[in-house]
Amino acid sequence: MNLTINKFHFDSDKVGLNRFFGPLEAKIMDILWSGSEKSIKEVQHILEKEKAINFNTVMTVMNRLVDKNLLVKRSEGRKSLYSPVKTKEEFMQEQSKKLTENLLDEFGGLVVNHMLDSLDKVDQSLLERLEQKLTQLKKEKS
Amino acid sequence: MNLTINKFHFDSDKVGLNRFFGPLEAKIMDILWSGSEKSIKEVQHILEKEKAINFNTVMTVMNRLVDKNLLVKRSEGRKSLYSPVKTKEEFMQEQSKKLTENLLDEFGGLVVNHMLDSLDKVDQSLLERLEQKLTQLKKEKS
């Protein structure tokens, strides 16, 4: 029955937003990122397309995201409208920068190796940018 | 008084092992990684150089690491000796591979940009490897 077998497995497979947020938090961030500012109710409605969810649950999580400075709340009359502090791009930019820098700092060569392995999957324009950067670096270092 | 000000700040600054482990777990993994297999007592003694710590605390955490398949326990008479399932290099290798792949999958260009930014800090031999890889890729793609 494979019961709790996986309960104790080291989990390093969190992907994307779930690396930074809990599942509900991630969904909410994505909803807010992919549109204009929204009320709790609106977010709830969107979430409900997937699965019923309590209004207050959504509210609590959204307000926690405000506490964490990831969303801003704006009052419009009695209503509150929420929107992300940073765009998804900015956020990802920052996060991936941090991750990449840390990885390079800590594991240097290892990471570069993997990046290299993964480069096959990357598109041509990136390769070109990489090449340029390399040429530039070579100039600098000489 | 700046009391709980930081309590709600989004924390994305976990570094190194603390990205994967709690602080005590990380210390223990590092101890086990940087030497031969050790008993709980030995680990405790090492940890105690920093700060007093209960034997049972160390034991519990170590056994949890066994449950998570990060350590193996070997019985030698009444004693148990613990050692990492993977070397630190293997572990880092895997983790950084996963992280890198995920990052590339999800944010592609963004990450490459940051890698590029960070390349300045990387040593010469890595640059050379990068160059080789690039040349090779260019061949393949043509």
Next chain:
DNA sequence: TTTTTACACTACAATATGTAATGGAAGGTG
């Protein structure tokens, strides 16, 4: 045999996250 050592079992606290009940305030409707 008594004492010490090492381990198992169990429990508890703090934090993070998801969930939701309760109650109050604001605004619309009859």
Next chain:
DNA sequence: CACCTTCCATTACATATTGTAGTGTAAAAA
């Protein structure tokens, strides 16, 4: 105006993870 609906604040509980440690037991040492 009284009533009802909508939205929000407050509060709480559940679960998982991590750090902490007490108690009991079995085996080794003295």
